[in-house]
Amino acid sequence: MPGALEVDGLSVTYRAGRTLVHALDDVALTLPPGHRMAIVGESGSGKSTLGLAVMGLLPGNAAFSCQRLSIDGTAIDLRNTKQLRSLRGNTVSMVFQDAKASLDPVRTVGSQIAEPLRVHRVVPKRDIGHEVERLLRDVEIKRPTQTARQYPHELSGGMRQRAMIAAALAGRPTVLIADEPTSALDVTTQAAVIDLIGRLGQSGTMSALLITHDLALVAGFADSVTVMYAGRIVETGSVDEIYSAPAHPYTRALLASIPSLFGDRNRLLGSIPGAVPDLNLRLPGCVFEPRCAVGRGREICRTVAPPMIAVGGGGQARCHFPGEQAAIPTDVVVPVAISSSRAEMTTPTVELRSIVKSFHRKSMTRGRRSRTVAVNGVDLVIGAGESVGIVGESGSGKTTLARVLVGLEVADSGEKMIRVGDALVAVTRLPKDYVQFVFQDPGDSLDPLMSVGDIIAEPLVLRDGGRPNRYRNQVAALLDDVGLRVEMAERRPLELSGGQRQRVAIARALSTQPKLIIADEAVASLDMSARGQILNLFSRLQAEHGFAYLYISHDLSMVRHVCDRVVVMYGGRVMESASTDDLFVGPRHPYTQALITAVPVPDPRVERQRERMAIRGEANDEAPTTGCAFRARCPIAQDICAEEVPRLDTTSSHGVACHFADQAASLYERVSVDAEIVPAERVHHG
């Protein structure tokens, strides 16, 4: 039985100016029919290149060589454009990452789905319209006729992605390749779309290839997993084997670095020191060796490139010492005080009362002067030294709230109070060193023309005057604090990696010894292996310096590891507020429940048993402003939800803003998985 997709000996090199980038090095894989495989890797792993190469969609500056490529038994010549064109969209099709950018904005969605139907003559011309609607129904779009006539910008993110999938299915392909199809989507939508792709791949006639960086997502989707690093395949295996007994040190380190909804939330996240190597150098030996806990410095790992070796359970690993255990470094010395500092909750450092903030949008797509209420009456209290997380999807208002807090936006109404002495005082403008902010994109938040030292010293200069040189000693101390070498002060941001830049941003935030540091998705733009480093850094710094910490994120697993208290926002309002343990063990708001059940867990057995909480629609910024913000999507909403705004009980330690919290609780019991399931023995921590 020929594989749905068989690749052997594929190598791809990009020419960028005068340098060559070896994106793929002798890659081979086999995708059986009716099978779901995930290709996992971080940036630079070559996973996207692999998907493009198979489709023959490599850009003009790419040189490739391939020993063998066949789909469904038919050999494919990557240089035969005519053959490729007849296969694309027909036998093998692809779904891309950002549906907004991957659909032609000036043509209707239906016409684009019809394209492969027309080109490959899948159905006679007169039936194309019906076929388009049938495809849209297959991807669970409720009003196919209407949707087909709409333009991409008129659809929500999830619907756009579904439309893309419909277009990919049009030719009834044997292989469906999905390249990061859900990275741009919200958690709840992501879950639904991945489920859809998974179901389609199970149908027996089609195989699905999911390319992603998200290891948690893979656990619930794939039958088998292929792990890539720096252009090579380093491990393959069944999904159970990979998660329970990973053989390659990279896989093991990666698994240790991702946070999870279950398991010990106080453990430090693993990390991988160093960075992905330059892909234009071709060094002897194992490409992972410089960062490998098992092989670093070992003679054979440095000089001999390891072959693929068979490991237990039918998998393979490209390693000289597969399965060998070693301590995964967490690169941070853990002070004893780390747990106790989290429990402190005394006088509030910052308090927000009834904050309302709306925007007048003038964008062309939504008509002039539309008013969006981003934050619709939010109270927030942050105690000294406390770490609070705000979670929400797009349109929740969490970022706007943070920006109001720090002074980048001015609230329409409400009060901002800070601690002066022993009392809370209302202020309109914060003192310069009270709150600091770490942005999501470190490449954007550091002035490329300034030296690292000047960047870090800037808040000090602004507060105390003088020139940056005056603060050289403080800068050196701060660099040391964030784990950077002191010589870095002379460098420019462009010379640094993403993780290093974020450390500089953190050092800058620390410089004025603020009482509160806000991090807005501070690790979202970093690789998974680098995230652990930064989060651990935050924990340590907080223990040492004692600042309060507000962490804004959409990533629930991350928040669970980092914060002591969690606030859940939706549509500009707070839905639930509780300590982390309470929230994740017993969520009481339907939205929180839906979120938690939608978050993927990096454990295949758990994922297989999970049921999702049913909610309608998608998160966007059009939540109703009267009554409960969540009522349009809530499975248990009733009339009163439209009339009365449910109030959050601020006196209790676990506040819920819902009229039917008890009903929600019983609904959740039926759906949730026992949180006591502890994944099988994995990696040890140092």
Place this chain on the structure above:
Amino acid sequence: MTTTTAALDDFAADELAPSRWRSRLLGILGQFGQLLGVLVAVSFLTFLLLNALPGSAADARIGPLPNFSPEDRAELRASLSKQLGLDKPLLWQYVIWVRDAVTGDFGLTYQGLTVRSVVGDRLSATLQLAVTSVVISVTGSVAVSLLAFRTRFRVVRAVLQGVTTLLLVMPAFWLGLLLVILFAAQLNWFPSAGYVPLSDGLTEHFEVLIMPALTLALPQLALFFRYLNAGLHDTANTSFVTASRARGLSERSIVYRHVLPNGVLPTITVVGLVVGSLISGLVIVESVFSWPGLGLLLVDSVRTKDYNTVAAIVLITAVTYVVVAFAVDVLYRLIDPRTRRRT
């Protein structure tokens, strides 16, 4: 793992959608209102300039009138003062001026003819030139861009880039001169100057028209080409083009169905700007070729301080600019669905 997800409702579609046409209309009206405002501002500024000139306002308005005797002039001046309301506040005068302008009365020229008749005579000549040149530059630039985009030979592309850059840095009148040297002096295909109205024969008219039209059109073509080129290349690198390729479309289909419609969008604005400010180019080209149009009239009028005529032509220019900007906006809305209001 199973899901109990209810089928996802299209939440947005639950809302009743107002008709697309109505929202389009509102958008257009809003844009028109804005442009009208610009028109008013320009006309007011022109009016101010007229009145800020040395010499009494009455003199400027009425014109030097060298053909009239001093007594007649004084009489005319007195009566026109009354008529134009020069003793009233400035704003009132402006309103009168606008009112007159709307009916086509711009006063008298230097020689005592009505501005209206003089301008009217020249208008058709200018229009012929302007329209021809725009047609040449627009169609030419699209053809050349597509050629440069689809050609396999890098030489062709490089040559086109070089020629267009050159066209953009050379002065228009030098281009005209070169064309004249080549086609008139050396080859003797076309005359170097002069004008033959359409009524006197198509071929002769064409012969006189072609050189000034080319002189005007070629730099425009070069500018449009630059924008089109950039637009096409930017579009070619987008994700949705790759996605269409992934569906099996031929390269040719991709270019005409996806790249071209998206790629021309930024150029449309530029075309609008150029057409709206065509008068600047016309001034030069008409001078060079002695083409009896508004541009030449403008230069002469400014030199002889015939402000009435100047004001009239400037106003016509401003109106053209507004109309063209409006047309561009409407065109944009027709082509790019993102500019329409959300349905």
Place this chain on the structure above:
Amino acid sequence: MSVVRRSRAFVGRQPAPLIAGVVLLAPFLFVTLVPGILATHGPLSIEDRPLLGPSAQYWLGTDEIGRDLFSRSLYAARNDILVSLSSAFVAFTIGTAIGLFAGYVSGRIDTIVMRIVDVLLSFPTIVLALFLIVVFGRRQWVQILAIALVMMPSMARFSRGTGLVLRNRGYVEASRIAGASRWQILRHHVLPNSLPTLLVAASVLASSAVLISASLSYLGLGAQPPDPSWGNMLRAAYGVVYQAPLYGIGPGICVTIVSGAYILIGEGLRRKFRTDRNVGASAATVGTI
């Protein structure tokens, strides 16, 4: 390393268009300062019979009065280069100041400024300059100011776009949080980071300025005879196109080269600064007049 070698290495590192532009422009700048050296004859002296073709003695021939065309072309540079650079400079500084500020502060100030700019933009360029010169006289400084006024709105519009983009950069917001005042941010963050892009626009401005100034001269509103300017030389060339067709080659090439050199310098600067994550723009997308 010796000074020579170091300077050669420095030059070698610059992008090609930059070098080409500077090389092309240099002789004209040189001539503006020290005309005597390169010119073969005086610009005003009548040397020979009129309308001679190019020869060994008169490299480009003689004009309708008998003056050497080559020398006159060079001397004309003094006027045209001075006018173009000055007006470009004025338009650049004032336009950038207004636009960058308006774009950065956004809101009502921005709207008001942009409305004014819109109105100014809808005046046809040459007409406005023409008008101003006729009214205020044909002196050189009037020319410079008139051309500057005409180019200022587009510069303001362009730099406003830049200001708007930079306003949303993370490091600008970080500075705001740390307590920086508007002026501090404009001075230390916005201006330095927008300079490369703005310099490209400035080069386009200079190129336009040369063309406008030549056009005005052509219409008789520039340097007055007997002083040479490329525009009025071309006008004369037109009159004698059948007798001496090669008359106009010299001055026309000069204008083209200078105008092109400015653009090349701008393109070179853009390539040089492209590595930084600044606001990007290419000379292609900055409109000409």
